[in-house]
Amino acid sequence: MLKVTIDNIPVEVEDGTTILNAARKIGGNVVPPAMCYYSKLKGSGGKCRTCLVRVAQSSAKDPRPMPKLVASCSTPVQDGMVVQNLTSPEVIEARKGIVEFLLLNHPLDCPVCDQAGECDLQDLSFGYGMEETATEEERREYPVIDIGENIKLHMNRCILCYRCVYVADQLTDQRLHGVLYRGDVSEISTFIQNSVTNEFSGNVIDVCPVGALTDKTFRFKSRVWFLKPMNAHRECGKCSGKVAAWMFGSEIYRITGRKDQYGELETFICNECRFEKKESTDWVMEGPRHIKRQSVISSNHYEEMKEQSIIHPIEGTMEKKE
Amino acid sequence: MENSTIINHPQFKREGKILAFSSDILKKVHSLISRYPDGQQKSALLPVLHIAQEELGGFLSVDIMDYVASLLGIQPIEVYEVATFYSMFYLDKMGKYVIEVCRTGPCAISGGEQILAYLQEVLEVKTGETTPDGIFTLKEVECLGSCGTGPVMQINTEYYEKLTPGKIDKLLEDLREYASKDKTDDSTWVEKFC
Amino acid sequence: MGGKILLANIEIPGIRDFDVYRAHGGYSAVERALREMTASQVSTEVTRSGLRGRGGAGFPTGLKWSFLDRKTEKPRYLVCNADESEPGTFKDRYLMHHLPHLLLEGIIISSYALGVKTSYIYIRGEFKYLVGILEKAIKEACQHGFLGDRILGTDFSLNIYVHPGAGAYICGEETALLESLEGKRGNPRIKPPFPAFKGLYGCPTVVNNVETLATVGPIISMGGEAYAKIGRGKSTGTKLISACGNINNPGVYEIEMGLPAEDFIYSPEYCGGIPNDKYLKAVIPGGSSVPILPADLILNTAKGEKRLMSYESMADGEFESGTMLGSGGFIVYDEDACIVRNTWNLTRFYRHESCGQCSPCREGTGWMEKVLSRIEHGLGKMSDIDLLVHVAKNIEGNTICPLGDAAAWPVASAIRHFRHEFEEHVLHPAEVLEKESRVVKNRRFTIFEGSLK
Numbered sequence A: 001m002l003k004v005t006i007d008n009i010p011v012e013v014e015d016g017t018t019i020l021n022a023a024r025k026i027g028g029n030v031v032p033p034a035m036c037y038y039s040k041l042k043g044s045g046g047k048c049r050t051c052l053v054r055v056a057q058s059s060a061k062d063p064r065p066m067p068k069l070v071a072s073c074s075t076p077v078q079d080g081m082v083v084q085n086l087t088s089p090e091v092i093e094a095r096k097g098i099v100e101f102l103l104l105n106h107p108l109d110c111p112v113c114d115q116a117g118e119c120d121l122q123d124l125s126f127g128y129g130m131e132e133t134a135t136e137e138e139r140r141e142y143p144v145i146d147i148g149e150n151i152k153l154h155m156n157r158c159i160l161c162y163r164c165v166y167v168a169d170q171l172t173d174q175r176l177h178g179v180l181y182r183g184d185v186s187e188i189s190t191f192i193q194n195s196v197t198n199e200f201s202g203n204v205i206d207v208c209p210v211g212a213l214t215d216k217t218f219r220f221k222s223r224v225w226f227l228k229p230m231n232a233h234r235e236c237g238k239c240s241g242k243v244a245a246w247m248f249g250s251e252i253y254r255i256t257g258r259k260d261q262y263g264e265l266e267t268f269i270c271n272e273c274r275f276e277k278k279e280s281t282d283w284v285m286e287g288p289r290h291i292k293r294q295s296v297i298s299s300n301h302y303e304e305m306k307e308q309s310i311i312h313p314i315e316g317t318m319e320k321k322e
Numbered sequence B: 001m002e003n004s005t006i007i008n009h010p011q012f013k014r015e016g017k018i019l020a021f022s023s024d025i026l027k028k029v030h031s032l033i034s035r036y037p038d039g040q041q042k043s044a045l046l047p048v049l050h051i052a053q054e055e056l057g058g059f060l061s062v063d064i065m066d067y068v069a070s071l072l073g074i075q076p077i078e079v080y081e082v083a084t085f086y087s088m089f090y091l092d093k094m095g096k097y098v099i100e101v102c103r104t105g106p107c108a109i110s111g112g113e114q115i116l117a118y119l120q121e122v123l124e125v126k127t128g129e130t131t132p133d134g135i136f137t138l139k140e141v142e143c144l145g146s147c148g149t150g151p152v153m154q155i156n157t158e159y160y161e162k163l164t165p166g167k168i169d170k171l172l173e174d175l176r177e178y179a180s181k182d183k184t185d186d187s188t189w190v191e192k193f194c
Numbered sequence C: 001m002g003g004k005i006l007l008a009n010i011e012i013p014g015i016r017d018f019d020v021y022r023a024h025g026g027y028s029a030v031e032r033a034l035r036e037m038t039a040s041q042v043s044t045e046v047t048r049s050g051l052r053g054r055g056g057a058g059f060p061t062g063l064k065w066s067f068l069d070r071k072t073e074k075p076r077y078l079v080c081n082a083d084e085s086e087p088g089t090f091k092d093r094y095l096m097h098h099l100p101h102l103l104l105e106g107i108i109i110s111s112y113a114l115g116v117k118t119s120y121i122y123i124r125g126e127f128k129y130l131v132g133i134l135e136k137a138i139k140e141a142c143q144h145g146f147l148g149d150r151i152l153g154t155d156f157s158l159n160i161y162v163h164p165g166a167g168a169y170i171c172g173e174e175t176a177l178l179e180s181l182e183g184k185r186g187n188p189r190i191k192p193p194f195p196a197f198k199g200l201y202g203c204p205t206v207v208n209n210v211e212t213l214a215t216v217g218p219i220i221s222m223g224g225e226a227y228a229k230i231g232r233g234k235s236t237g238t239k240l241i242s243a244c245g246n247i248n249n250p251g252v253y254e255i256e257m258g259l260p261a262e263d264f265i266y267s268p269e270y271c272g273g274i275p276n277d278k279y280l281k282a283v284i285p286g287g288s289s290v291p292i293l294p295a296d297l298i299l300n301t302a303k304g305e306k307r308l309m310s311y312e313s314m315a316d317g318e319f320e321s322g323t324m325l326g327s328g329g330f331i332v333y334d335e336d337a338c339i340v341r342n343t344w345n346l347t348r349f350y351r352h353e354s355c356g357q358c359s360p361c362r363e364g365t366g367w368m369e370k371v372l373s374r375i376e377h378g379l380g381k382m383s384d385i386d387l388l389v390h391v392a393k394n395i396e397g398n399t400i401c402p403l404g405d406a407a408a409w410p411v412a413s414a415i416r417h418f419r420h421e422f423e424e425h426v427l428h429p430a431e432v433l434e435k436e437s438r439v440v441k442n443r444r445f446t447i448f449e450g451s452l453k
């Protein structure tokens, strides 16, 4: 076991653990935000750079700090490592910069976006006081397209986290979509008219940290925070059948996988459960879900950050979300 | 050195014609694939795409990319991802001669911008366009690694350096003549690989 | 100054061919290494020579080789980085064009030292004509028993293959290069793991620049210690410098490390000064990615010492008043050059070449390009200049690979040293545009027009 300290809190983890996962072991506000890393997807992480932290001491053997901020999701810990997340003004500054970059080409369409209220980018931008982007540059624009019968792609909103690509690679037998072109014109696409129809393809919707991939079977579009998520299950031959059913009254508006506090699915679910079972009689209801989303706002640490005048929390946002 | 176990011989049709490498070229492709370890035939993707673009019509259409994918035993999307990443692969029909003018810093200070403007003028096209006779496509590229002899351009990967309007006039004239004889003055990728 | 090491025989007619090369002492270093030395003795000589990577970073080659994981059973690879796409750099092309066998010799000796059986030369696709030259040289070396099975009758076997890229500067970054060699998009890998442990096909791999590898032969011939005596301090030996821009004699020069920059610029042996009696305005000495320096700082450091062509002297003053030797792409600007236009041009390059994988570089390069284009075309605001500094700062150090830094430094340094020119563009756009003789009328400058999509 290796000993690490993150924002002055010590923790012991196994060899090979990343800084991010060590922080998740501690929990709460020391956990850096992660927009591209997904623990259940091999190879994910390293791309969005929101999880940057400062390594103040590399290891017990080598007490020097690392010269640059590092991506906590893809940097393994070493024994005696000392890490700063929120305790480093440099990290906060850099992260604000990253949020600014992510918002640069992100449309200001939160009011009409399916993901509003459960969007990692929205949380992050509130948390870092960037809810209004300063940029006057024109944003990239792409048409909204269907990728498959039940999935819509709003490329404008995509932050190119590559998660959906890993899902297709690792969960389905054939990947039909991918990242095309390069630089700031890269895009997620199937390139040719191609319908993504694999049994597990619907999971791309749940792994998408923003509202770029959405569920076309989501009924009577509604702000997510008006809906009540319920744990529900059914006998399913293809997946665990354990889902979250988003209800309004007794009606199911949509089905998603069950997400944990870091926005990650507990298990991936199949398309039949997700897209075809919309009657409450299809499901055995277990009860309401009480998982707090991990976001800077939800962490009760933000008072401290406010003192550093970094965070402008929007009061009550979290209540709305539950 | 053929490694035919991993290769099938798919046939794709375009406009009724069968779209595939000739058996000579296929042999070359096999030998290129055998340069990489077993199971790593995807490594041959870039060289094979170069050959495909050159031999099968000057650009990578979807059916050509699908053909290459099946040749290498990979998924078509893997080829699309790669073909759209690299600037030497064309996804649309190009002129017989693709003129690519370097526009990067060092060339720009030695007159590259004027050369580009001159070409736009004499060919009567903008960057990215093809002349109506289908002979020339004008493009801009980034540094060609020939900055000491700028301004530089490349015509179907042949370098032309220290350009002046006079040189360009002569060159275009020659190329028009070549084009009418259906020749290029450039040797092919297949010939390059021993 | 000093004898030439790499280019000593370059004038000999036909030196590109095996027979001529061999007749002038070629491949004797291979014979010496394979017949008289053990693999570790070869490595030791390279370490002793103090040779540092010529691809840009200047990392000690011997040290890099020592990291190679020798414990696993997996094959090891040596990959020669011939992607040369850094604006201002054209030395590797020159070397391969004239002396392909010098490179092969270096690869053979290095592979012997590293226990490598297969080596790839990753060459940028635009250098198609060089593919033929290299392939021919490889064939010749095979025919004469310097490549293939049991080289010179020893147990050592090696195959070298040429692998063309297809137009992507980022594939010069070593992990992007490996991805590209595996037939993928040129997305740099997230490190760790480093190539020395997990490189090509997940196997231990060393990536070295063309010039670095070409130097290995001469080091074995003359001995590491003798090589280390050439040059200055930790910048040992000679370096190829490709000089371009507003100079009388553009071209590739082999200089001894430590040559004063002033001599390099003005000596008739090298650049031969600035044409038309113009004044020197600025220099980018190490390829477009390194900070630009105004004339006074390229000639003398801030401390008032002579600026020398060496890793240390170029870096003297760090980012405040220094730069880097980089890849040796020496770009000279005379008094007429417009720094704003040049900076915009280079930023457009980085925007075009960003792989788009990580958000600071993907979004930041595009943002800087848009702002600079605005300023250059007379539509800028004063606040745009600070915005550029802000964006550059947020990119720097926060990306997956150094392309982010490479995009940020030219902008940050240009504003640091030539802020008044940016202000001038904002305050008097019409006059500036008028003055700029290089602006071609009626030409639209857009970045992706026809080039990528």
Ligand SMILES: Cc1cc2nc3c(=O)[nH]c(=O)nc-3n(C[C@H](O)[C@H](O)[C@H](O)COP(=O)(O)O)c2cc1C
Pocket: C052, C053, C054, C055, C056, C057, C058, C059, C061, C064, C081, C082, C083, C084, C085, C086, C169, C170, C171, C172, C173, C174, C175, C207, C208, C209, C210, C212, C213, C401, C402, C403, C406
């Ligand atoms: C964006 C970028 C482009 C690069 N381009 C090249 C290149 O064209 N040629 C090269 O030799 N090294 C290039 N490098 C440096 C390589 O990553 C690597 O450090 C080098 O090949 C190592 O060889 P060396 O130790 O012999 O210098 C580049 C690095 C970056 C970050």
Ligand code: SF4
Pocket: A157, A158, A159, A160, A161, A162, A163, A164, A165, A188, A204, A207, A208, A209, A210, A212, A213
């Ligand atoms: S569509 Fe969503 S999951 Fe896919 S890359 Fe974009 S943001 Fe990530």
Ligand code: SF4
Pocket: C170, C187, C188, C353, C354, C355, C356, C357, C358, C359, C361, C362, C399, C400, C401, C402, C403, C404
């Ligand atoms: S810094 Fe730029 S080139 Fe490098 S990985 Fe990130 S996006 Fe790609």
Ligand code: FES
Pocket: A033, A034, A035, A036, A037, A045, A046, A047, A048, A049, A050, A051, A052, A071, A072, A073, A074
């Ligand atoms: S979560 Fe670590 S870089 Fe995106």
Ligand code: FES
Pocket: B102, B103, B104, B105, B106, B107, B108, B142, B143, B144, B145, B146, B147, B150, B152, C087, C088, C089
């Ligand atoms: S800038 Fe044109 S070849 Fe380098």
